[in-house]
Amino acid sequence: MNEPVGSHSRAVAGHCLLRVEDGGFAHLVVPAELGRARLDVRDRALVTALVYGVLRWRRRIDAEIERASSRPVDSLDPEVRAALRIGVMQLLVLDMDPHAAVATAVPIAGTRKSARGFVNGVLRAVARADRPPIGRTDADAGDASLAELYSYPDWIEELFVDQFGAARTRALFAHGNRDAEVSLRVVGARWPNAEESLARAESALRGAVGELDKSRLTPGAWRIRRTGNLASLAGIVDGTLGIQDEGSQMVxxxxxxxxxxxxxxxxxxxxxxxxxxxxxxxxxxxxxxxxxxxxxxxxxxxxxxxxxxxxxxxxxxxxxxxxxxxxxxxxxxxxxxxxxxxxxxxxxxxxxxxxxxxxxxxxxxxxxxxxxxxxxxxxxxxxxxxxxxxxxxxxxxxxxxxxxxxxxxxxxxxxxxxxxxxxxxxxxxxxxxxxxxxxxxxxxxxxxxxxxxxxxx
Missing domain, CATH: 3.40.50.150 (Vaccinia Virus protein VP39)
Known part of the structure; x- marks a missing residue:
């Protein structure tokens, strides 16, 4: 059977989610699977967006699955669960064309006809229901708690509200659901006479990665807002550049x-x-x-x-x-x-x-x-x-x-x-x-x- 175009990247994303369910850490699993998959830059970005998006919005995504299927998500086979989560992610978070979103998610369920049919039916029901997008507006919040709205466990909301209050908890939850920009640190930025090496590093970075801003918090660091494959960047390979959040650099x-x-x-x-x-x-x-x-x-x-x-x-x-x-x-x-x-x-x-x-x-x-x-x-x-x-x-x-x-x-x-x-x-x-x-x-x-x-x- 010929699978729809784009199914391979979704299969990689599905495999990543299964590994995370089995105890793997997403920040280790995703790079490892991308290293084996030989995908182009665009598909690598899609895999990352799907995996991290499903993990961020899992509570909201699972609620949509249960609404459309009338079955608890935890009762489903892992492959079926991964397929449905990726499908809903594509429909309600990434706003993909419904036909493509469903067609590329179904193969993740495996080869069993019954599993594929179930995933196909549930995702089509989600698409027909014209549900509000996930993660873009609070207009659909109704009586939802902050944990429900932003997709966190209830206990984290209780902990944060007790410590920070509701308004700051909302801000923390919203920030925690944003894609994090990549921060790079230049090795040797704190050495004497480092200006020349910093200038060379900046020139090389601007030619390799797209949008680049100097850090306003730490010297010798940059924020990258649009990236390619950083693992192949020369400075990462030879050790003259390191990926490290500005918060850690400030410590x-x-x-x-x-x-x-x-x-x-x-x-x-x-x-x-x-x-x-x-x-x-x-x-x-x-x-x-x-x-x-x-x-x-x-x-x-x-x-x-x-x-x-x-x-x-x-x-x-x-x-x-x-x-x-x-x-x-x-x-x-x-x-x-x-x-x-x-x-x-x-x-x-x-x-x-x-x-x-x-x-x-x-x-x-x-x-x-x-x-x-x-x-x-x-x-x-x-x-x-x-x-x-x-x-x-x-x-x-x-x-x-x-x-x-x-x-x-x-x-x-x-x-x-x-x-x-x-x-x-x-x-x-x-x-x-x-x-x-x-x-x-x-x-x-x-x-x-x-x-x-x-x-x-």
């Missing part, structure tokens, strides 16, 4: 690294902030710890591109400019009081980066927030052991929940009388109790929290 810039420091990045993988630290160190020492071996190796590759004399700390490598250590950050191998600066860029719920990782809203459960806060507190305790008197511990997370931000800080300060909070960051950071908060709608970055402490004795 690195706030560390206050000086060239002769001994710095420990306790949770370094995959290496973005560690790379920025190494650029600022000069003759100092960076120890980058990471418990996951794969992420530790990725960190090592990132640091190696900077040319910092990288060594894996498994033997006598104390003279290395940077060392990557495969270890649990709550049990650091370094002696007490050995570091000038310890960064705890801790594992977290990720609720500040949902525009880049929309699957997180469905993956994270409320019970995990307290579990993560406990881990974050133990990491901070270990960082405080490692830092020397007069040194600093910096805590950052890409989330905005009270438990993982001010709650962790309050617990840490209660346990350590010789820790004193440092000054908060300036705008666009929002000063809150215990630290600084970066909210996506206000800064147009990922959501971040940052707190800094000096050890007195």
């Amino acid at each position: 690195a810039a706030a560390l206050g690294v000086t060239p002769d420091m001994t710095v420990v990045d306790l949770c370094a993988g995959p290496g973005g902030k560690a790379s920025a630290i190494l650029e600022m160190l000069g003759a100092g020492l960076l120890v980058a710890g990471e418990p996951d071996l794969g992420r530790a190796r990725t960190t090592e590759r990132h640091l190696d591109r900077i040319g910092g004399g990288i060594a894996t700390l498994t033997g006598n490598h104390q003279a290395a400019t940077a060392a990557v250590v495969n270890q649990d950050g709550t049990h650091c191998a370094l002696r007490s009081g050995s570091a000038d600066l310890v960064l705890v860029d801790a594992p977290c719920s990720g609720l500040g980066v949902m525009r880049r990782r929309p699957d997180l809203r469905w993956r994270i459960q409320p019970s995990q927030i307290d579990e993560l806060a406990d881990l974050q507190g133990r990491l901070l305790d270990e960082a405080f052991r490692v830092v020397k008197p007069g040194g600093r511990v910096v805590y950052s997370v890409c989330t905005v929940t009270r438990a993982e931000t001010t709650g962790v800080v309050e617990g840490f300060l209660a346990r350590h009388a010789t820790a004193t909070p440092d000054a908060c960051q300036r705008a666009p950071w929002r000063q809150i109790e215990g630290g600084s908060l970066l909210l996506g709608p206000e800064a147009d970055t990922d959501g971040m929290f940052l707190a800094s402490f000096t050890r007195l004795t």
Whole structure:
């Protein structure tokens, strides 16, 4: 049977959704599948739009499927569910021609005639119903909650409204459903006499990627509003450019690294902030710890591109400019009081980066927030052991929940009388109790929290 034109890209998108359902992370699954699929630039963009769009708008999409089929989405076979979600995405989010939207989605259901017939019938019913578009207007909201309207779990709405109020929650939800622009950082932008390399990088970027704006928040960074295949961009391949959100770049810039420091990045993988630290160190020492071996190796590759004399700390490598250590950050191998600066860029719920990782809203459960806060507190305790008197511990997370931000800080300060909070960051950071908060709608970055402490004795 000849499949409709465009079915291959939809098949790739469907396979991505199935892998995410099986526990894969969208930001890893999509690039891996695109690397195997050999699609052109236009079809690669379509696959990304379909997968990320379905994950963002899953609650709204599933409601349309259940309305048209009178069956719970969770009761359907995974392939049928993926086909229907992509079909509704094409109909009500991307506003595609109904015939093409249905015809290209049906093959995702597999080869069984009954499955294809069911998908075809449901999608045609959605198309005939003339439903309002998803994600473009609040006109169809009616009595819908913010979670229903913007496609989030109810518990996230309850958490955010309690912490930020309804108006700011609406803004956070809307920002979390936007496509995130790509931010690029030039490796070496913080080195002396970097102007020439920055000029060369800008010239190369303008010739390769379309619309390009200099970052208004961090030096040596750009925002790309229209891109091709960034993975093949020369600077990405040779390591002179790195993809990193401006919020993360702002955390690195706030560390206050000086060239002769001994710095420990306790949770370094995959290496973005560690790379920025190494650029600022000069003759100092960076120890980058990471418990996951794969992420530790990725960190090592990132640091190696900077040319910092990288060594894996498994033997006598104390003279290395940077060392990557495969270890649990709550049990650091370094002696007490050995570091000038310890960064705890801790594992977290990720609720500040949902525009880049929309699957997180469905993956994270409320019970995990307290579990993560406990881990974050133990990491901070270990960082405080490692830092020397007069040194600093910096805590950052890409989330905005009270438990993982001010709650962790309050617990840490209660346990350590010789820790004193440092000054908060300036705008666009929002000063809150215990630290600084970066909210996506206000800064147009990922959501971040940052707190800094000096050890007195």
